[in-house]
Amino acid sequence: MKFSIxxxxxxxxxxVLPASKSISNRALIVDALGNMAHGMADRKACGVRNxxxxxxxxxMWNALSQMPETIDIMAAxxxxxxxxxxxxxxxxxxxITGTERMKNRPIGVLVDALRQLGAQVxxxxxxxxxxxxxxxxxxxxxxxxxxxSVSSQYVSALLMIGPVMEEGLRLxxxxxxxxxxxxxxxxxxxxxxxxxxxxxxxxxxxxxxGGYAPVPYYVESDWSAASYWYEMVxxxxxxxxxxxxxGLFARSLQGDSAVSGLFSMLGVCSEHYMTDEGLECVRLHKxxxxxxxxxxxxxxxxxxxxxxVATCCAMGVPFRFSGLESLKIKETDRIHALxxxxxxxxxxxxxxxxxTLCWEGDRGEAQPDAxxxxxxxxxxxxxxxxxxxxxxxxxxxxxxxVSKSYPQFWAHLRNVGFIIEEESLC
Numbered sequence: 193m194k195f196s197i198x199x200x201x202x203x204x205x206x207x208v209l210p211a212s213k214s215i216s217n218r219a220l221i222v223d224a225l226g227n228m229a230h231g232m233a234d235r236k237a238c239g240v241r242n243x244x245x246x247x248x249x250x251x252m253w254n255a256l257s258q259m260p261e262t263i264d265i266m267a268a269x270x271x272x273x274x275x276x277x278x279x280x281x282x283x284x285x286x287x288i289t290g291t292e293r294m295k296n297r298p299i300g301v302l303v304d305a306l307r308q309l310g311a312q313v314x315x316x317x318x319x320x321x322x323x324x325x326x327x328x329x330x331x332x333x334x335x336x337x338x339x340x341s342v343s344s345q346y347v348s349a350l351l352m353i354g355p356v357m358e359e360g361l362r363l364x365x366x367x368x369x370x371x372x373x374x375x376x377x378x379x380x381x382x383x384x385x386x387x388x389x390x391x392x393x394x395x396x397x398x399x400x401x402g403g404y405a406p407v408p409y410y411v412e413s414d415w416s417a418a419s420y421w422y423e424m425v426x427x428x429x430x431x432x433x434x435x436x437x438x439g440l441f442a443r444s445l446q447g448d449s450a451v452s453g454l455f456s457m458l459g460v461c462s463e464h465y466m467t468d469e470g471l472e473c474v475r476l477h478k479x480x481x482x483x484x485x486x487x488x489x490x491x492x493x494x495x496x497x498x499x500x501v502a503t504c505c506a507m508g509v510p511f512r513f514s515g516l517e518s519l520k521i522k523e524t525d526r527i528h529a530l531x532x533x534x535x536x537x538x539x540x541x542x543x544x545x546x547x548t549l550c551w552e553g554d555r556g557e558a559q560p561d562a563x564x565x566x567x568x569x570x571x572x573x574x575x576x577x578x579x580x581x582x583x584x585x586x587x588x589x590x591x592x593x594v595s596k597s598y599p600q601f602w603a604h605l606r607n608v609g610f611i612i613e614e615e616s617l618c
Contacts, residue, residue, distance in 0.1 A: 333357030354399030373447025
């Protein structure tokens with residue numbers, strides 16, 4: 193599929209964002225562990241409300257509610273990591289697999305840690321990579337040490353199974369700890385479901401045994417998804433551009449709520465208020481001073497990087513963004529993808545060192561009639577679509593990848609006036 197995308201001259205509307213994928217996935221795992229510990233036979237009994245409708249959460253829900261012998265999580269990296277740990281403490285033998293890209297995403301760090309805790313995990317094809325055959329059961333637990341630079345999803349996967357192991361879990365993180373807000377999110381959700389878990393030192397987390405208690409839980413809207421609407425307001429030619437986003441919490445568990453502060457430096461204001469129905473809401477509009485240059489360390493908010501890189505280029509704001517090491521092992525190598533696709537429009541982005549992207553305002557020759565590729569990466573599609581406001585429209589291959597985290601993205605753009613037409617691939 194190929195889309196032609198043109199932005200409206202005026203931008204105004206109310207957009208109901210998807211629920212947070214990160215919170216949904218963690219809450220579903222913890223809820224399932226609670227139900228398992230309390231002997232609830234009906235796996236579909238779930239106290240989690242307002243669950244995300246994205247691909248990643250859908251495969252998680254299907255796996256937890258059906259528990260087939262072979263679980264295909266497709267391209268859902270979060271599901272691969274969380275479910276691998278979950279299956280280790282759940283009775284039975286299961287195979288977990290995914291797409292060809294998933295089979296080339298490393299998981300050895302997590303498998304090694306799970307084995308240290310007594311889990312039986314086998315590689316079925318390539319050492320260190322999915323698919324995995326997991327024989328689940330009760331485990332003693334104990335102490336594990338990981339590098340603090342690994343994906344926070346490895347850390348969260350281990351933390352969430354801690355309460356159902358006989359001795360709990362003591363997890364030590366060595367070196368710089370990346371994506372700490374996601375670890376804090378996991379701990380907060382665990383405690384909401386009755387677990388006793390927290391930091392006992394700057395680099396050590398202790399999880400006591402005792403399991404979880406099933407409780408009702410409401411998932412807030414997704415701040416990562418909100419970032420694309422911040423970008424649209426920033427890039428819109430409409431001086432009165434305004435978008436309302438209900439369901440975003442001011443006191444959010446999500447590290448990506450930092451997007452409001454980042455875009456305040458690019459001329460977008462955020463107003464928080466309560467609706468008559470008691471729902472928190474954020475209204476975005478233009479205002480404030482646009483920074484002449486941006487510098488930021490994305491270590492704790494890597495999923496915002498593509499949005500800010502694209503926005504700064506389109507606005508002509510030079511930048512130096514660091515803390516991007518994890519972008520190379522996401523759905524695609526996002527460093528390469530950003531440099532390649534924005535390069536089609538003449539933006540000469542440099543990678544002076546690993547994990548850092550710089551742009552000093554240099555422009556080369558743009559490709560005539562350029563069509564951007566999405567690399568099977570939902571965030572590439574959503575971060576590049578708003579560029580149509582400054583580039584007179586763009587063409588995009590494989591736009592349907594947004595279903596991974598934001599299935600209604602294109603429908604929402606159409607609702608606020610974007611003209612999106614399907615073109616022939618021939």
